[in-house]
Amino acid sequence: MERQFWNTRYSEHDFVYGKAPNQFFKQFIDTHKPGTILLPAEGEGRNSRYAASKGWRVDAFDFSEVATAKALKLTESLRPSINYWTQDIATFKATKRYDAVALIYVHLPQALRQVFHEEVFNALQSGGFLVFEAFAKEQVNMKSGGPKDLSLLYDAPSICSDFPFLHLLSCGQKEIELNEGEFHKGKATVLQLIGQRL
Template sequence: MKQEFWNTRYIENASVYGQEPNHYFKQYIDKHKPGSILLPAEGEGRNAIYAASKGWLVDAFDFSEVAREKALLQATAKNVTINYWVQEIETYKAEKKYDAVALIYVHLPQALRSLFHEQIFKSLNSGGYLILEAFAKEQVEFDSGGPKDKQMLYDAPSICSDFPFLHLLSCGQKEIELNEGKFHKGKAAVLQLVGQKL
């Protein structure tokens, strides 16, 4: 979707996906020693702020300047520091390495997704972790959020194809009850993954 669409959505809603961190992401953060982490397409900063509050060194970006402004205001209010910039996913290059990268509901056209995931893999330190939660292809049957184009939804084979050298520690599809603001609410089909770069 266009930048203008997302800027408008972020302006018109006090909180698009809620202020609490994504549950799957929170589980990872709570169980791992803090390090450096990258959060692409981070929106209003709920996950970045939570990670920073737990001692992580956080880099984040989004193509919406409105989302960035809201995230930085929230970070200041909660007395944490995040490094957040405006950037298109199309232009992202792996110029820095991280102990973890989290892709939380980052849905892209297939060709762009494969190129972006290649850069994400390059962004991981040896031993670094990828954390991913996204809507599965079966999400088209639900009205709890996400794209309606199946090509932009996930399945395990496509993820394994995108990250052939990632050691999968857990990877599974499940139905969950989403409660992340009014745009992620209700029963949903999701793919959840944690993998390690060896």
């Protein structure tokens, strides 16, 4: 979606997806030794703040200037553990390697998604983890959030084919109950994946 759409949404609401971390992300953070982590399209900083509070060193970015400003304010007490900047996913290049990369509801058109996911793989060091949660195609008619354009929703074969060199530790489609602010609320169909670069 256009940057202006997200700037407006982030401006008009307090915390669009709440201040608490995504539950799938939280479960990963709670069960893994802290290291370095990258959070692209991180929005207002809820996952960055949680990871940093558990000892992770966080790099994060979003293309919305409004989201970046709110994230910096939310995570102020945890800096310098969090390095947050404004950047478009289309211009992202993997210049560092991380112990983990988390993609939480990062929905992209196919061509951009495939290029970006290749950069995500390049950003993982050997042994590093990918943590991925996003809406499945079945979400298109549900009212709990996510794009209403079927091409921006995902299926497991497509996402797995984007990461052919990852060892998949878990990958599945689930129906969950979302409670992440005003725009992620109710029954939802999601894809959840954890993979490791060997």
